[in-house]
Amino acid sequence: MFKKHTDSPLFILLLAAVLSACASVPASPSGNVTPGHTPGASDRPEITIERDINYGPGSFELPDTKVGLSDLSGYTATLTIAFDGTRDGNAEKWSKTYTMLATKDPLARQWTIEKSGNESVFMAEMGGLDYERRGEEACAATAIQEGNPLIERLEPASFLSVVIGAEEAGSDTVNDVATNHYTFDQRALGEDGLTESTGELWAASEGGYIVKYLLTRKGNAEYFGEGIEGTLTLDYELANPNQPVTIKLPDDCPPGFVEAPLLPDASNTSKIPGVLSYDTSSSIAE
Secondary structure, eight states, rough: EEEEEEEEEEHHHHHHHHHHHHHHTOOTTTOOOEEEEEEEESSSSSEEEEEEEEEOOSEEEEEEETGGGGGSSSSEEEEEEEEEEEEEEEEEEEEEEEEEEEEETTEEEEEEEEEEHHHHHHHHEEEEEEEEEEEEEEEEEEOOOTTHHHHSOOOOOGGGGEEEEEEEEEEETTEEEEEEEEEEEGGGOOTTTBBBEEEEEEEEEETTOEEEEEEEEEHHHHHHTTTTTEHOOOOOOOOSSOOOOOOOOOOTSSSOOOOOOOTTTTTEEEEEEEEEEEEEEEOOOO
């Protein structure tokens, strides 16, 4: 399959951000570094690189790795990213696991993020607030940033690589879901001659969402960046589609926003977790 491929700056910088994940677990919602986010990338001048690529020989295409998820009433998604290789000649090995609980009504998400050698991080987004708790530290809450919700930044499926030209490998049942099985290599990733990769994915027969995705990608500095070579693996699974999901905040998390009616003449309204205040000329009796 022969197609023209366009690389954006974020696509080019994505792997550097993935590898930087070995240095720290995401920080607070207002300034975190995630496998899909490169700090300052939005401030860079946009550069578009076009190149012709031979993709995989198969007929299956996965241009959107989050396909079908918005139709599910609830699900649990788990993604483990692992690297085994060298950086500047020194051995480097780490893994990082994201587990997310999702519910559609009410819209809410909960994440547990665990990285080898670090304390686990709890994060949640619900009721207009982002919650975070690192290890044994106190839970904190902040208002969701407009246009930058965790739901978009930390969806595990968004960290998967687009696949073009995967080959059919039969059908199977995975996590109690009927699926279609596909296999692919570096060609379907648009990386032929750049990496040595093997992958498999299982897409739900109804709904098309990805139930399981495995990818092993071997590369050197030409792919990972200066001084880095080794093997990067992605292991993703989705379980309990359309099943009830219970999201529970740690006991020490701040209360949510107060949802209460305002008096007609309310002004200078202030809304923070657990507190709603405003000025009014009305008396208590009124």
